[in-house]
Amino acid sequence: MSPIFYQILHVSSLIVLLGYTFYAFAAPAETRKKVLMITGVASLLMLVSGIGLLHKLQLGFPGWAMAKLVAWLGLSALAGVAFKRRAQANVLMMVGFVLAIGAVTMAYLKPF
Numbered sequence: 020m021s022p023i024f025y026q027i028l029h030v031s032s033l034i035v036l037l038g039y040t041f042y043a044f045a046a047p048a049e050t051r052k053k054v055l056m057i058t059g060v061a062s063l064l065m066l067v068s069g070i071g072l073l074h075k076l077q078l079g080f081p082g083w084a085m086a087k088l089v090a091w092l093g094l095s096a097l098a099g100v101a102f103k104r105r106a107q108a109n110v111l112m113m114v115g116f117v118l119a120i121g122a123v124t125m126a127y128l129k130p131f
């Protein structure tokens with residue numbers, strides 16, 4: 020599989036993960052199972068494509084990838100939390116933005 024395949028998969032799953040994670044803050048309770056299933060699959064695809072990219076681009080496992088892994092962990096947990104803590108939606112959405120933007124910044128700047 021070529022790096023471009025992993026890149027498209029990585030960014031596509033990011034779009035789905037972010038879309039459904041933010042939807043979770045306003046989604047009806049009965050959609051919880053479906054939303055968590057979709058974010059779960061998207062999150063897994065993000066990880067697989069991210070690891071695939073590290074391998075294909077022969078990057079090893081640098082510090083910025085570790086930081087992205089931490090951001091990925093937080094973002095992956097967010098949809099589940101979103102259904103339970105509606106009262107904290109504003110703060111949690113801000114956390115989501117910080118994690119996602121932080122991970123994007125790591126990919127482009129690779130500061131460490």
Ligand code: HEM
Binds near residue numbers: 065078094118119
């Ligand atoms: C919150 C989670 C994440 C976000 C928002 C994110 C976002 C992105 C974005 C926007 C790119 C640039 C795509 C491109 O230029 O082709 C990228 C590239 C990449 N990501 Fe992620 N990513 C996340 C998680 C991960 C994880 C968990 C890993 C692996 C442990 C990973 C590894 C990579 C690698 C290796 C690249 C390629 C860097 C390069 O082209 O030099 N990412 N990521």
